[in-house]
Amino acid sequence: AQKVTQAQTEISVVEKEDVTLDCVYETRDTTYYLFWYKQPPSGELVFLIRRNSFDEQNEISGRYSWNFQKSTSSFNFTITASQVVDSAVYFCALLNSGYALNFGKGTSLLVTP
């Protein structure tokens, strides 16, 4: 069985604070893919990153960084110096074989001025 847990339902930070969104996954497969998506109020899910299970290298893209640790089955997402425009719901997702993304329940991030 595969499962994605995002334990943080809602997070509120003040602008310029750093914030980490947690994602823990469960899978028995050795080959799998992990994703993060952002859903702003407009509704569409915006793709942020994909990692495959053989690549544990952390990644940084501007203010965004991702920490993938197979030992703890975690794929955490950090936003540095948060901005109001970062306010959205963020989803972590797992893909094994096939095409079906398994999403977590999402973390709602509110960044206030």
Next chain:
Amino acid sequence: ETGVTQTPRHLVMGMTNKKSLKCEQHLGHNAMYWYKQSAKKPLELMFVYNFKEQTENNSVPSRFSPECPNSSHLFLHLHTLQPEDSALYLCASSQERVGTEAFFGQGTRLTVV
């Protein structure tokens, strides 16, 4: 502007109505998906089409009927829906290779009255 376009953006329908949701992608992808997003629940995969062939039906009630006339267009035909079917319906597309990221439309907010 997203490469996946959904119409209408909002839809209110009675339980006896018949309506259709439309999705069009301009990304050259061959896999298309319907997801349902209800309040307080993870995104649920409904249908998968790969090269116009339905490859997955995730136990969706027959009152939802998908149609994929070509790789760029996907429809979801609705009839005799229930109020609990009210949700955000998201269309997505991806390359047909396993493990690739999906790109989402802005969704259709459906309200069944």
